[in-house]
Amino acid sequence: MDVNATIRIYYTPEQLSALGLDENTLKIHCWNATLGEWVAIEGQVNVAQHYVSATIDHFSLWALMGQAVAPFWTQPWLWIVVIVIMVAVAAIIVYGVKVRKPPSP
Numbered sequence: 720m721d722v723n724a725t726i727r728i729y730y731t732p733e734q735l736s737a738l739g740l741d742e743n744t745l746k747i748h749c750w751n752a753t754l755g756e757w758v759a760i761e762g763q764v765n766v767a768q769h770y771v772s773a774t775i776d777h778f779s780l781w782a783l784m785g786q787a788v789a790p791f792w793t794q795p796w797l798w799i800v801v802i803v804i805m806v807a808v809a810a811i812i813v814y815g816v817k818v819r820k821p822p823s824p
Contacts, residue, residue, distance in 0.1 A: 722776050728783040729770040735785070744786040745771050749779040757782065 728747060735742055745764050748757040762773030771783055 722778060723774065725772055725774050726781060727770045727772045728781065730783060731769060739787050740785040741788045742766055742785070745783055746785065747771050747773045748782050748784050749775075749777075750782075757784065759784075 726747065730745070732742075743764065743766075746759040747762045748759050750756075751758045760773050760775070762771050764771050775781075
């Protein structure tokens, strides 16, 4: 039997937050019994209306899956801020040592 259908799986921001999932990584997966694993299919995330849609060509078990939100300490901007603070503290220490140093006779 030929199947040509579009499925939509809806979610709420609260569900994503509770599960710690990144909305931009959501994909619809189907269960492949032969491989014994979930397989991602091509689809589109509609962040405005909170659903993921995909065109399917067979009936199967379908699930919405995504990747966890990256912890803030893995974000590049955080490391830049930390380095800038470290450089500023080092500069303050070096300046403080030069100011306190007694003049040479």
